[in-house]
Amino acid sequence: MRFDWVNILATVIFVSIVVTLILAVASYFAYKVREARAPRTASELRQGGEGKVFFEEYRPSDTAKTANTKQG
Amino acid sequence: MANEDVKSTNPETKMIGKKPLRPITQLLISIAIIALVVIATVFLFRYPQRLGPIFVTALMVTLGTFLLVLLLRHFMLVWFSYLHARELAHQEIPENYPFVSIIVPAYNEGEVIQSSLSSLLELRYPYYEIIAVDDGSTDGTYEKMKEFEGNHYGVRVSVYRKENSGKADALNYGIRRSKAQLVVCMDSDSRLTPEALRYAVYHFEDPSVGAVAGNVKVINRHNIWTKLQALEYIEGLNIVRNAQAYWRTVNVVPGPMGVFRRTAIEGTGGYDSDTFAEDFDMTVKILADGWKITYEPKAVAYTEAPEGLLDIIKQRYRWTRGVLQALRKQKGLLRRSNGNITTPLSLWYMIFEGLVWPAMNIFANLFFVWIALMVGMTKLLVMWWLLLTILDLLIAVHAILMEGEDMTLAIYSVFYRFFYVLIIDVCKVFATLEELFGLDMSWGKLARKGRI
Numbered sequence: 001m002r003f004d005w006v007n008i009l010a011t012v013i014f015v016s017i018v019v020t021l022i023l024a025v026a027s028y029f030a031y032k033v034r035e036a037r038a039p040r041t042a043s044e045l046r047q048g049g050e051g052k053v054f055f056e057e058y059r060p061s062d063t064a065k066t067a068n069t070k071q072g
Numbered sequence: 073m074a075n076e077d078v079k080s081t082n083p084e085t086k087m088i089g090k091k092p093l094r095p096i097t098q099l100l101i102s103i104a105i106i107a108l109v110v111i112a113t114v115f116l117f118r119y120p121q122r123l124g125p126i127f128v129t130a131l132m133v134t135l136g137t138f139l140l141v142l143l144l145r146h147f148m149l150v151w152f153s154y155l156h157a158r159e160l161a162h163q164e165i166p167e168n169y170p171f172v173s174i175i176v177p178a179y180n181e182g183e184v185i186q187s188s189l190s191s192l193l194e195l196r197y198p199y200y201e202i203i204a205v206d207d208g209s210t211d212g213t214y215e216k217m218k219e220f221e222g223n224h225y226g227v228r229v230s231v232y233r234k235e236n237s238g239k240a241d242a243l244n245y246g247i248r249r250s251k252a253q254l255v256v257c258m259d260s261d262s263r264l265t266p267e268a269l270r271y272a273v274y275h276f277e278d279p280s281v282g283a284v285a286g287n288v289k290v291i292n293r294h295n296i297w298t299k300l301q302a303l304e305y306i307e308g309l310n311i312v313r314n315a316q317a318y319w320r321t322v323n324v325v326p327g328p329m330g331v332f333r334r335t336a337i338e339g340t341g342g343y344d345s346d347t348f349a350e351d352f353d354m355t356v357k358i359l360a361d362g363w364k365i366t367y368e369p370k371a372v373a374y375t376e377a378p379e380g381l382l383d384i385i386k387q388r389y390r391w392t393r394g395v396l397q398a399l400r401k402q403k404g405l406l407r408r409s410n411g412n413i414t415t416p417l418s419l420w421y422m423i424f425e426g427l428v429w430p431a432m433n434i435f436a437n438l439f440f441v442w443i444a445l446m447v448g449m450t451k452l453l454v455m456w457w458l459l460l461t462i463l464d465l466l467i468a469v470h471a472i473l474m475e476g477e478d479m480t481l482a483i484y485s486v487f488y489r490f491f492y493v494l495i496i497d498v499c500k501v502f503a504t505l506e507e508l509f510g511l512d513m514s515w516g517k518l519a520r521k522g523r524i
Contacts, residue, residue: 006450006451006454007450009454009457010450010451010453010454013453013454013457013490014441014453016490016491017437017440017441017490017494018441020490020491020494020495021434021437021438021494021498023495024494024495024497024498024499025498027381027382027385027495028385028498028499028502030382031382031385031386031389034382035386
C-alpha cells in the first residue's frame, strides 16, 4: 500500500492548527475563570472600596487613646 | 533637590485604563464576540460558494501580503541585528566606571529575593550600591532582605520598607534614595550575570543615550513551555531589540534589567502607575524626550519564566494591555518625530507587532485550513507550513549562534509558530479587545518557584 504523505502531513497540520486554536481560546477563558476566583490582594480590595472585610483596621494610636480614656 | 523631581505615584488613587464596564456588559460583549466568530466560521465552511470570486481574490491578496510582510520583517530584523552586532564588536570597554545605584523593588518575592541579592553582590563592577525596596510584602520578603543590609566589601546594601502601592511607586521610592547618575532598575526575580553592568554602562559615554536595555534570558528551562519561552526571548524579543539598537530606538527597556541615566528618568517625572507595563511606559517617555535608547547583548539578566500555560497567558495579557495603555498615553508621539523619525517608526512597529500581526497570523492560519478543506489544496498547505517552519528554524539558528546559546532550542522552532505563537496571538487579540472595550483588570502577580 502506498501512502500519500502530502495528504497525511496536511491532515496533521490541519488537526494541529484547529486543536491549537481551540486550546488557545479555552485556555484564555480558563485563565479568566481562574482570575475571577482568585482571592484579591489587600491593595485591590482597597481600590474597590472593600478594604474592611472582617475587622476594623488596627491603629496603635487608637489603642493608646482608648487606654488613656480608661485610665482617666 | 534633583531627587525630588521623581514624583511619587500611588495606584490606589488612580484607575488603570478606562472606567471599567459593568460585569453584565462585559459578559454580553464576550458572548457577542464569540457568536460573531462562530457565525463567520460556520458561514465560511458551509457556504464557500456564496463568497464569490472577488472575496476569494481579496483573501488571496491579503495572504500574499502576509507572506511578503513576514519575509520582509525577518530579513530586516536579521540584517539590522547583524549590523548592530558588528558595530559592538569594534567597541572597547573603557576602564573608568561611574557610580551606579541598583534598585530592587520586591513584593512577596520571598522565594527568590535572596538569590537575586546574592547575584548582585557578585557583580564585577567597582562602584555601586544596592537599594532594596520592599513594597509591603506579607511573606517575609523584608526580613530576608534585611539579612543583606550593610556593607559588603565596599558595596552598600540599603533596605527600605513601604506600604504596598505597586512596582512603579517602589522604583520611584528607590530612585529618590539613590545618589548615582546611573540607575539600574530590575525585577527582584532577576539574576544579573557578573559582567552585565560593565558592558551596559559604557554606552553612556554617548551623552545622548538615556537608557540601555539588558539581554533577558529564561533561567528555568525544564518543560516545553519554558523552553519555548527561552527560544522566544532569543528569537522573538532580543533579535528585535538588537535590530532596533542599530537605530538607537529600542522601544522596550525590559523590567528584568534596564540601566537609565538619572536625568532621563527625572525628566519624565519618574515611573507612572497608570499602566500595567511600567517598563514600556518609561521607555516611551524617555524616547519622547529625545533620548536615544540602545541594547547591550552582553548585559545578561536571567529571569524566571512562567511554567504553565495559564501563567504565560496571564503575563502576556498584562503585557498587551499595558503596552496599549502606554501607547494611548503617548499617542502624540506617533505623529511627531522630535527630530528623529525612527522614534515614531519604532512605536508604529510596536503597534504592528502587538495588534496587527497577531490578528493576521490567526487569520492566515484559519484561511489556510479553510482552503485546504474546501478546495482540496493540501499541497499548498504543506508548502506553506514548510516555508514558515524553515524560516523560523533559520532565524532561530541565527539568533542562537549570535548569542552563543544552547543549539537544542532550535528544535522547538518547529512548534514555535503553529503552536506557541498562535496561542499567544489569540491571547493578544482577546486582551486588545478587552482594552478597547475598557474592561477592568488587575496586576495579577505570577507565582514564583524560586528557580533563580
